[in-house]
Amino acid sequence: MSVTIRDVAAKAGVSATVVSRVLHGKALTIRVSETTAQRVRDAAREMGYRKNVLATNFRERQTMMIGVLHGVGGGRPRFDAGSRYFASLMDGIVDGAFEHDMSVTLCPKLLGQSPEDAMSDGRFDGLIWYSDISIPENHLMIERCSVPLVLLHLPGTLFQNRFPTVCCDNQQGIGLAVDHLVSLGHRRIAFAYAPYSLAGEGFVRKRAFEVATQNAGNAIDHAMLIELSTDLSLIESILKSSERPTAIITWSEWPAARIMSIASRLGLKVPHDLSVIGFDSTVYCESLSPKLTAIHQPLVNMGRKAVGLLVQSIHGEAPNPPDVILPCGLDIRESTTIAPKKVIKL
Amino acid sequence: MSVTIRDVAAKAGVSATVVSRVLHGKALTIRVSETTAQRVRDAAREMGYRKNVLATNFRERQTMMIGVLHGVGGGRPRFDAGSRYFASLMDGIVDGAFEHDMSVTLCPKLLGQSPEDAMSDGRFDGLIWYSDISIPENHLMIERCSVPLVLLHLPGTLFQNRFPTVCCDNQQGIGLAVDHLVSLGHRRIAFAYAPYSLAGEGFVRKRAFEVATQNAGNAIDHAMLIELSTDLSLIESILKSSERPTAIITWSEWPAARIMSIASRLGLKVPHDLSVIGFDSTVYCESLSPKLTAIHQPLVNMGRKAVGLLVQSIHGEAPNPPDVILPCGLDIRESTTIAPKKVIKL
DNA sequence: GTGAAAGCGCTAACAC
DNA sequence: GTGTTAGCGCTTTCAC
Numbered sequence: 001m002s003v004t005i006r007d008v009a010a011k012a013g014v015s016a017t018v019v020s021r022v023l024h025g026k027a028l029t030i031r032v033s034e035t036t037a038q039r040v041r042d043a044a045r046e047m048g049y050r051k052n053v054l055a056t057n058f059r060e061r062q063t064m065m066i067g068v069l070h071g072v073g074g075g076r077p078r079f080d081a082g083s084r085y086f087a088s089l090m091d092g093i094v095d096g097a098f099e100h101d102m103s104v105t106l107c108p109k110l111l112g113q114s115p116e117d118a119m120s121d122g123r124f125d126g127l128i129w130y131s132d133i134s135i136p137e138n139h140l141m142i143e144r145c146s147v148p149l150v151l152l153h154l155p156g157t158l159f160q161n162r163f164p165t166v167c168c169d170n171q172q173g174i175g176l177a178v179d180h181l182v183s184l185g186h187r188r189i190a191f192a193y194a195p196y197s198l199a200g201e202g203f204v205r206k207r208a209f210e211v212a213t214q215n216a217g218n219a220i221d222h223a224m225l226i227e228l229s230t231d232l233s234l235i236e237s238i239l240k241s242s243e244r245p246t247a248i249i250t251w252s253e254w255p256a257a258r259i260m261s262i263a264s265r266l267g268l269k270v271p272h273d274l275s276v277i278g279f280d281s282t283v284y285c286e287s288l289s290p291k292l293t294a295i296h297q298p299l300v301n302m303g304r305k306a307v308g309l310l311v312q313s314i315h316g317e318a319p320n321p322p323d324v325i326l327p328c329g330l331d332i333r334e335s336t337t338i339a340p341k342k343v344i345k346l
Numbered sequence: 347m348s349v350t351i352r353d354v355a356a357k358a359g360v361s362a363t364v365v366s367r368v369l370h371g372k373a374l375t376i377r378v379s380e381t382t383a384q385r386v387r388d389a390a391r392e393m394g395y396r397k398n399v400l401a402t403n404f405r406e407r408q409t410m411m412i413g414v415l416h417g418v419g420g421g422r423p424r425f426d427a428g429s430r431y432f433a434s435l436m437d438g439i440v441d442g443a444f445e446h447d448m449s450v451t452l453c454p455k456l457l458g459q460s461p462e463d464a465m466s467d468g469r470f471d472g473l474i475w476y477s478d479i480s481i482p483e484n485h486l487m488i489e490r491c492s493v494p495l496v497l498l499h500l501p502g503t504l505f506q507n508r509f510p511t512v513c514c515d516n517q518q519g520i521g522l523a524v525d526h527l528v529s530l531g532h533r534r535i536a537f538a539y540a541p542y543s544l545a546g547e548g549f550v551r552k553r554a555f556e557v558a559t560q561n562a563g564n565a566i567d568h569a570m571l572i573e574l575s576t577d578l579s580l581i582e583s584i585l586k587s588s589e590r591p592t593a594i595i596t597w598s599e600w601p602a603a604r605i606m607s608i609a610s611r612l613g614l615k616v617p618h619d620l621s622v623i624g625f626d627s628t629v630y631c632e633s634l635s636p637k638l639t640a641i642h643q644p645l646v647n648m649g650r651k652a653v654g655l656l657v658q659s660i661h662g663e664a665p666n667p668p669d670v671i672l673p674c675g676l677d678i679r680e681s682t683t684i685a686p687k688k689v690i691k692l
Numbered sequence: 693g694t695g696a697a698a699g700c701g702c703t704a705a706c707a708c
Numbered sequence: 709g710t711g712t713t714a715g716c717g718c719t720t721t722c723a724c
Contacts, residue, residue, distance in 0.1 A: 015695045016718080016719085018694065020718070021719095036694085050466055052717055055718045056719085058701075058702090063400070080433040084425070088426040094452055104451065104452045105449050105452075106451075123399045283629075287633045350702085351702065360710070361711045362702080363703075364711085375705075405701075
C-alpha cells in the first residue's frame with residue numbers, strides 16, 4: 001500500500017522504533033545518533049513517507065479534533081440565513097481551535113438520531129456544546145457525555161458544575177440597555193420574552209431586567225414583562241393599547257425585528273413612537289430598517305474562550321475558574337431614540 | 347479501559363467475530379443464529395459497549411469525514427465578516443455532507459505551513475477545495491493531492507480534468523447583467539476587474555462581458571474594460587471623466603460596494619448617475635446602501651453538489667459529467683436604474 | 693544507541 | 709453457525 005514506518009526502517013537499516021523516534025519524536029526512552037537520524041530522514045524523504053494519522057489516532061487515543069454540537073430539536077444552525085449569531089460563534093471556535101492546532105468538525109450524527117455515539121466514541125478529543133434548546137433529550141446527552149465538554153450559554157449549575165461554561169454577562173448587558181433607555185427619558189419599559197426562552201438564558205435576562213429596572217428606582221414608572229406566544233401574535237394587542245410601553249427590550253435578535261415590523265404595520269414609527277433593543281448584535285441588525293440597537297455579546301471571543309477551556313480540560317487541567325463570563329456591549333443604532341412626548345392613539 | 351468487542355464476546359460466550367457481525371454488520375461471511383445475536387446485544391447493552399471509531403477508521407482506512415480547504419495565501423475565510431460568500435458555500439457543503447452521513451472538518455494544517463499532510467494522510471475521505479487564490483503553491487498542492495478532491499470555482503482544465511469541478515455559469519450570469527443594463531437603456535457599460543482576479547474566475551467573467559456586449563450589438567455604444575489596482579484608486583479618475591460609463595459590473599461583491607462609496611463621495615448618485623452590479627449576491631448586498639443589484643451564484647447548491655461529486659469520487663465512480671455548471675440569477679435591488687439622461691460634470 | 697516483541701480494537705480469511 | 713488467527717501502522721517496554 002503506502003509506505004510505512006517499517007519500510008523506511010528497512011531502507012535505512014534500522015528498526016521501526018528508531019524511525020518513530022526520529023520522524024515523530026516519540027519513543028523518548030531511546031537514543032539515536034545524529035548520523036542514523038539523518039539516514040532515516042533521507043530514506044523517508046526518498047520514499048515519500050507520510051505518517052498515517054489514522055494509526056496514530058488509534059494508538060494514541062486522540063484526534064486533535066473538536067466537535068461542535070448543538071443538540072437535537074430545532075434544526076441545524078445555519079451560517080448564511082437569518083442572524084449571524086452562529087457564524088460569529090463558529091469563527092471564534094475556529095480561531096481558538098487553530099491556535100491549538102486542532103481542527104473543528106461539524107458532525108451529522110450529533111444532530112440526528114444517535115448523537116451519543118459521536119459524543120463518546122473518541123472521535124473528538126473534546127466537544128463544545130452550543131445550544132439554547134433546553135429539552136430533556138439534550139440534558140441527558142450532556143450528562144452522559146464522557147469526553148471533555150464545554151458549554152456555551154448554558155449555566156454550569158445545571159450539571160453540578162461538571163463542565164466549564166462560557167457565557168456573556170446577561171445582567172450587565174441588560175443593565176446597559178435599561179440605562180440607555182432611561183437616559184433617553186423612557187419611563188415605560190418592557191422586556192419581551194417567550195416562555196420557551198426561559199429554559200435558557202432568557203430566564204437570566206428577564207431576571208436581569210427586573211433587577212435593572214428596580215435599581216433605576218423612580219426613573220421608571222412602569223417596568224413591564226411581556227410574555228409572548230411563539231408567533232409573537234400577542235404583541236399586536238399590547239402595541240394597540242394606550243398603556244403600551246415606549247420601549248421594548250427583547251430576549252433575542254429576531255423578535256426585535258418582528259416587533260419592529262409589526263409596529264410599523266400598525267402605524268407606529270420606530271424609533272419615534274417606540275424604541276426597540278434586541279439581544280445579540282450581529283451584522284443582521286445592520287440589515288434591518290431601522291437598524292437595530294442591540295446588546296452585543298462578544299461571540300467571537302466566547303467561541304475562542306470556550307476552546308481555550310476545552311483544551312485545558314482535555315489536558316486534564318481543571319480550568320479555574322470553570323465559568324467564564326464575558327462582558328456585553330451596547331451597539332446603538334437607529335431603533336432607539338428619546339421617549340415620545342405623547343403616546344399616539346392607534 | 348473502556349469495554350471492547352472482546353469483552354462483550356467473553357460475556358456472551360462467543361468470539362469477537364460474532365460480536366462484530368451482530369453489532370456492526372461486518373464479517374459478512376459468517377452466519378449467526380438469532381438467539382446468539384440477541385445474547386450478544388444484551389451483553390453489549392449491559393456492559394455499555396460502544397464501538398471505538400478510531401479503531402474502525404484505522405482498520406477500514408476511512409473516516410467519513412470531508413475536509414474543506416482553501417489553500418494558502420489570503421487568510422482564512424470567515425463566516426461572520428464581510429460578504430456571506432463562504433457562509434453560504436459552507437452551508438451547502440454541510441447540507442450535502444449530512445445527506446451522506448459525512449461530517450465536515452475545517453483543519454488548521456490546511457491553512458498553515460504543511461497542508462500537504464492533511465491532504466494525503468487519510469484523515470479525510472475526500473476534500474473540497476474552495477479557493478480563488480490562484481498561486482503556484484496552491485496548484486502544486488492540488489496536483490500532489492492523493493485523495494479524492496473536488497474543485498469549486500477552479501476550471502478543471504487547469505489540472506487536466508483530473509478532478510471534478512463545480513462552478514456557476516459565469517457567462518450566462520454576466521449576460522443577465524448586461525441584458526438588464528441594456529433594457530434600462532445603458533449604452534456605456536464597463537466591466538471592472540483587478541489583474542489578480544484574472545487568475546481565477548475573473549478571467550472568465552471578463553471574457554463573458556466582452557462576448558455579451560458584442561452580442562448586444564449596437565444597443566451598446568461603448569463596452570469598457572476597467573483594470574483596477576488592488577486598492578481601486580484608479581476608479582476615481584475614471585468616474586471623474588465625462589467619458590465615464592453609466593453602469594459598471596464588477597468581478598466580485600466588495601469592489602461594487604467600494605465603487606458605490608467612492609462614487610457617492612465624488613458626488614455621483616447611485617443609481618441615478620451610475621448603476622452598479624456586483625458578482626455574488628449574498629445578504630451582504632442587502633446591507634449596503636443602496637442595496638446592491640448582483641449576479642447570484644447558487645452557492646448553497648454549489649456546495650451541496652460538490653459534496654455529491656466528491657462522494658461519487660470516493661466510491662470510485664468516476665463522476666460523469668465531471669464538471670457541473672450551475673446557472674446564475676440576477677437579484678435586482680436598488681443600485682441599478684434607467685440610464686441617466688445626461689452625464690453630470692464633476 | 694538500537695532492536696525485538698507486544699498490543700491498541702477492529703475485521704477478513706479460513707478452518708471446523 | 710462459530711472460533712481462531714493474523715494484521716492494519718504506530719508506539720511503548722524492555723532487553724542488549
